[in-house]
Amino acid sequence: MDVAHIRNFSIIAHIDHGKTTLSDRLLHRTGTISTREMEDQLLDSMDLEKERGITIKAHPVTMLYRAANGETYELNLIDTPGHVDFSYEVSRSLSACEGALLIVDAAQGVEAQTVANVHLAMKQNLTIIPVINKIDLPHANVPLAKQQLEDILAIPADTAILASAKEGIGIDEILEAIVARIPPPTPTGAGSLQALVFDSYFDTYKGVVTHVRVFNGELKPGLQVKLLHSGKHVEVKEVGSFNPKPYVREKLEAGETGYLTANIKSPQEVKMGDTITDTRHPAPALPGFQEIHPMVFSGLYPINTADYEHLKANLAKLQLNDSAFVYQPETSVALGFGFRCGFLGLLHLEIVQERLRREYGMDIIATYPSVIYRVTLTDGTLKEVDNPAYLPEPNYIQKIEEPVVRAFVICPNENIGDMMALISEKRGSVDHTETLDSRRVMLTSVVPLNEILIDFHDRIKSLTRGYGSMDYEHAGYQESDMVKLDMLVNGESVDAFSCIVHRDKAEGRGRALAAKLKEVIPRQQYAVAIQAAIGGKIIARETVSALRKDVTAKCYGGDITRKRKLLEKQKEGKKRMKAVGSVNIPQEAFIEVLKA
Amino acid sequence: MVESLYVHVPFCAQKCDYCAFYSEPSSGETINRYVAALVKELEWLAPELRLRTVFFGGGTPSLLTLRQWEQILGAMERLNLLGAAEWTVECNPATVSLDKAKLLRSFGVNRVSMGVQSLNDSLLERLGRVHSRAMVFKSFDILRRAGFENVNVDLMFAIPGQTLGIWRETLREALALGSEHLSTYEVIYEEDTRFYAQLEAGKVAEDEDLACAMYEELCEAAEAAGLRQYEIANFARGPDVETGAPGLVTRVPERACRHNVNYWRGGDFHGAGPSATGYVRGVRTRNGSNTLLYCEQIEHGRRAIEFSETLSPLARAGETAAFGLRMVAGWPFGDFQKVTGYDLRNEWAADMEEAARRGWGRVDEQGFRLTALGLRFADSAAQLFLR
Ligand SMILES: Nc1nc2c(ncn2[C@@H]2O[C@H](COP(=O)(O)OP(=O)(O)OP(=O)(O)O)[C@@H](O)[C@H]2O)c(=O)[nH]1
Ligand code: SF4
Ligand SMILES: [Mg+2]
Numbered sequence: 001m002d003v004a005h006i007r008n009f010s011i012i013a014h015i016d017h018g019k020t021t022l023s024d025r026l027l028h029r030t031g032t033i034s035t036r037e038m039e040d041q042l043l044d045s046m047d048l049e050k051e052r053g054i055t056i057k058a059h060p061v062t063m064l065y066r067a068a069n070g071e072t073y074e075l076n077l078i079d080t081p082g083h084v085d086f087s088y089e090v091s092r093s094l095s096a097c098e099g100a101l102l103i104v105d106a107a108q109g110v111e112a113q114t115v116a117n118v119h120l121a122m123k124q125n126l127t128i129i130p131v132i133n134k135i136d137l138p139h140a141n142v143p144l145a146k147q148q149l150e151d152i153l154a155i156p157a158d159t160a161i162l163a164s165a166k167e168g169i170g171i172d173e174i175l176e177a178i179v180a181r182i183p184p185p186t187p188t189g190a191g192s193l194q195a196l197v198f199d200s201y202f203d204t205y206k207g208v209v210t211h212v213r214v215f216n217g218e219l220k221p222g223l224q225v226k227l228l229h230s231g232k233h234v235e236v237k238e239v240g241s242f243n244p245k246p247y248v249r250e251k252l253e254a255g256e257t258g259y260l261t262a263n264i265k266s267p268q269e270v271k272m273g274d275t276i277t278d279t280r281h282p283a284p285a286l287p288g289f290q291e292i293h294p295m296v297f298s299g300l301y302p303i304n305t306a307d308y309e310h311l312k313a314n315l316a317k318l319q320l321n322d323s324a325f326v327y328q329p330e331t332s333v334a335l336g337f338g339f340r341c342g343f344l345g346l347l348h349l350e351i352v353q354e355r356l357r358r359e360y361g362m363d364i365i366a367t368y369p370s371v372i373y374r375v376t377l378t379d380g381t382l383k384e385v386d387n388p389a390y391l392p393e394p395n396y397i398q399k400i401e402e403p404v405v406r407a408f409v410i411c412p413n414e415n416i417g418d419m420m421a422l423i424s425e426k427r428g429s430v431d432h433t434e435t436l437d438s439r440r441v442m443l444t445s446v447v448p449l450n451e452i453l454i455d456f457h458d459r460i461k462s463l464t465r466g467y468g469s470m471d472y473e474h475a476g477y478q479e480s481d482m483v484k485l486d487m488l489v490n491g492e493s494v495d496a497f498s499c500i501v502h503r504d505k506a507e508g509r510g511r512a513l514a515a516k517l518k519e520v521i522p523r524q525q526y527a528v529a530i531q532a533a534i535g536g537k538i539i540a541r542e543t544v545s546a547l548r549k550d551v552t553a554k555c556y557g558g559d560i561t562r563k564r565k566l567l568e569k570q571k572e573g574k575k576r577m578k579a580v581g582s583v584n585i586p587q588e589a590f591i592e593v594l595k596a
Numbered sequence: 597m598v599e600s601l602y603v604h605v606p607f608c609a610q611k612c613d614y615c616a617f618y619s620e621p622s623s624g625e626t627i628n629r630y631v632a633a634l635v636k637e638l639e640w641l642a643p644e645l646r647l648r649t650v651f652f653g654g655g656t657p658s659l660l661t662l663r664q665w666e667q668i669l670g671a672m673e674r675l676n677l678l679g680a681a682e683w684t685v686e687c688n689p690a691t692v693s694l695d696k697a698k699l700l701r702s703f704g705v706n707r708v709s710m711g712v713q714s715l716n717d718s719l720l721e722r723l724g725r726v727h728s729r730a731m732v733f734k735s736f737d738i739l740r741r742a743g744f745e746n747v748n749v750d751l752m753f754a755i756p757g758q759t760l761g762i763w764r765e766t767l768r769e770a771l772a773l774g775s776e777h778l779s780t781y782e783v784i785y786e787e788d789t790r791f792y793a794q795l796e797a798g799k800v801a802e803d804e805d806l807a808c809a810m811y812e813e814l815c816e817a818a819e820a821a822g823l824r825q826y827e828i829a830n831f832a833r834g835p836d837v838e839t840g841a842p843g844l845v846t847r848v849p850e851r852a853c854r855h856n857v858n859y860w861r862g863g864d865f866h867g868a869g870p871s872a873t874g875y876v877r878g879v880r881t882r883n884g885s886n887t888l889l890y891c892e893q894i895e896h897g898r899r900a901i902e903f904s905e906t907l908s909p910l911a912r913a914g915e916t917a918a919f920g921l922r923m924v925a926g927w928p929f930g931d932f933q934k935v936t937g938y939d940l941r942n943e944w945a946a947d948m949e950e951a952a953r954r955g956w957g958r959v960d961e962q963g964f965r966l967t968a969l970g971l972r973f974a975d976s977a978a979q980l981f982l983r
Binding site for chain 1 (some may be wrong): 601604630717773779780781784804805807808811828829858859865867871872873875880882912915918919922955973974976978979981
């Protein structure tokens with residue numbers, strides 16, 4: 001396709017504002033998918049995406065659109081995830097585009113992720129087409145949404161298109177705007193091939209499938225190319241695009257997005273943001289993007305120690321399609337052999353766990369999540385600790401620094417007090433308060449990352465009855481008075497439950513954890529003592545009393561089948577518990593402590 | 597040939613609050629229809645039966661009228677089903693009359709199991725029982741006068757509202773009756789009962805410590821009265837004798853209920869009547885629970901079996917091991933091998949060891965049995981042995 005007829009754009013928005021639903025509509029209207037193939041959130045192809053109704057991975061699709069002017073355009077769309085854990089997917093997607101469709105839910109208005117994503121798009125000088133979606137909702141407030149576009153984002157309100165992805169309203173207008181307003185790709189001026197790697201996935205037959213945006217030159221099978229960052233040379237085997245399934249094309253030309261396959265076996269060989277160029281006539285690298293690093297760490301252990309190798313193999317498989325996920329072997333006194341895993345956030349952690357359980361049928365437990373602490377020892381050496389088990393004894397520690405984030409909370413005026421209280425409860429400090437419009441404010445604050453991991457977002461949602469939202473960016477480290485909280489079960493420290501907390505919060509957390517564990521550990525033949533301790537000092541204690549007997553029931557001929565089935569079920573349940581010393585701890589306990 | 601027969605009589609005067617058994621309020625006509633169907637079912641089973649034990653349970657078998665009993669007993673005579681060494685009929689103290697008792701006795705019924713449950717009138721009401729404490733004493737007297745020398749008394753403990761004092765008093769009075777056998781159960785909150793609903797609603801609470809104290813009290817008092825425990829919930833008089841099952845060396849007190857012992861030894865039995873279970877040649881069957889449907893099927897010449905299950909030999913042996921351990925005698929290795937074809941010492945060696953480690957079991961040359969502690973954890977111990 002000639003460059004003048006190509007448009008590359010991402011769809012960005014706050015979570016749930018309707019990106020995927022609108023993408024589906026565009027695919028349908030352009031005839032990329034037929035009415036028969038149409039289903040809700042078609043692009044959310046993973047089971048987990050469908051079930052949770054959220055997008056986890058960015059999805060590129062190529063559409064052909066016959067515009068009102070009679071000409072046919074190639075539209076390359078990338079649907080992006082809205083959740084903050086996956087915001088790196090948004091910035092990568094944007095780097096392959098000249099424009100962005102910004103979706104704003106007419107009932108919710110501009111929210112924290114809207115602001116964050118607009119800033120990403122503006123930083124890359126993209127053309128933004130604002131779309132006010134869900135205008136079919138009875139409580140849609142279009143004038144207010146428009147006002148917010150102007151006031152908060154400095155986007156002229158009269159450029160906004162009113163739409164309902166659900167009802168199919170405004171779709172034609174959006175397509176025309178894409179053609180009219182988003183500029184066609186412009187060559188970079190380099191003399192030969194330049195293609196930006198912005199994503200990849202693993203296919204059992206094809207190996208690594210690399211998503212690329214061609215900026216200069218063309219990509220076609222047989223071409224010898226070089227990956228500038230890794231220095232690797234490969235021959236292009238196949239190129240193509242998505243509709244949304246991959247389909248083979250003859251070549252990808254300047255301005256187009258699509259994929260390529262080559263003899264690449266491991267996703268690690270392809271770095272996101274790398275530039276692919278012609279081996280014989282190398283061109284300079286395109287500006288790449290910042291590498292992402294996992295922020296949250298947790299140990300994953302098989303319930304049955306015999307499943308270790310199995311778990312290892314499955315983690316490797318997961319990583320093939322999830323480059324943000326990292327793992328390495330570790331051992332735990334209580335849990336045996338497992339893996340230390342790094343995640344982008346708690347949702348990412350949850351998703352990986354759930355996929356292991358469901359797609360791979362694994363019984364696993366996860367340890368309490370931790371961030372990376374920077375520990376300066378008394379001898380001046382610096383140590384990074386992402387596992388409470390490896391925190392040195394207090395007398396060797398000179399200081400501990402913890403990661404902090406800059407959090408942006410948008411909330412209705414009447415909730416300012418609640419939000420201030422919440423932020424201070426989370427050891428944060430509000431830097432400034434900005435009036436967004438007549439009804440809402442944005443609080444910018446610095447908050448320790450470990451405090452926002454567990455329930456910060458949920459609390460905002462519930463305190464504001466759904467009207468508050470939040471986004472954050474990493475903001476370095478600060479020195480804090482952190483201590484290690486140990487949880488002991490019958491005198492044995494269970495490292496899965498240990499965590500590093502601020503001294504002021506240690507006691508409360510210890511009590512809450514002990515109470516929660518008492519609730520979730522089933523009674524056993526022996527009394528089970530649950531203790532919370534800081535540096536050997538017990539600060540909370542609970543006891544799960546001993547089970548003294550089973551029920552003395554009659555059991556005659558007619559009762560046997562039913563009783564046997566009941567006993568079989570209980571026996572099965574016990575197998576799914578982790579034996580820690582002499583105590584059986586169910587899988588749920590490891591999940592429940594997160595909610596303590 | 598099958599030596600044991602269970603007959604289910606699915607009628608009760610009213611539903612007790614804790615009961616999840618299949619039984620329903622009776623109407624004379626339905627009962628007549630049931631009796632006819634039962635007789636027909638017995639006709640089908642008779643050629644396979646040479647009876648050593650018979651058990652009429654319910655429901656409330658004593659609710660059947662004299663005439664209805666005559667019909668059943670007459671048919672059994674015709675079918676050569678009389679003469680079992682042990683023949684039990686369950687009775688509710690409210691429905692025992694001298695005439696009925698004599699009739700049963702004259703046809704060879706030689707054991708009666710009385711659903712006493714409690715001797716405290718307010719608890720009886722709490723349980724939703726139709727009888728009073730006075731009726732218990734009166735009925736017991738009638739049974740003795742009718743010539744029953746083998747009577748069981750059923751008692752319940754851990755009833756909501758029952759104190760340790762009340763339980764002691766009930767135990768004292770019940771044991772003073774001098775019955776040959778005692779069965780005792782803890783209240784179980786089974787789904788679909790009024791008790792369960794009350795528990796769910798938080799109107800009653802379980803008190804494990806109290807239940808334990810009551811159980812200890814029971815074991816001591818029964819032992820002192822000459823009733824020896826031979827199964828988790830069962831006590832009987834008499835010196836130890838063999839069970840009567842051919843070829844087994846397991847020993848039980850003389851007045852132990854042989855019919856139930858047969859269940860715990862993994863023996864065969866036929867079942868007749870709605871919801872009755874049978875276990876013959878490794879196949880477990882259960883009749884449908886709906887009385888009218890049961891009658892209809894039998895009337896059309898069809899068996900009323902709604903469920904049947906055939907386990908693998910190993911699973912069956914595991915089940916036999918698990919439930920057999922409920923008996924104080926445990927499993928003599930020879931008996932277990934005779935019944936199941938498996939040697940406990942091979943397949944279950946690790947489980948016996950684990951049970952012993954937990955203080956639940958004891959192994960010696962002859963066999964494996966649960967300890968006093970193990971009997972209290974019989975369900976958990978049973979789990980170890982299931983396959
Ligand atoms: N009433 C109404 N509902 C809509 C409209 N568009 C989307 N929705 C609903 O909003 C919810 C979220 O839609 P998605 O398309 O999954 O939103 P998303 O922005 O892709 O969400 P994430 O990928 O998780 O960020 C779904 O329940 C949709 O059915 C609309 O125009 N009107
Ligand atoms: S009499 Fe027995 S079978 Fe009938 S309802 Fe009461 S407990 Fe249940
Ligand atoms: Mg989506």
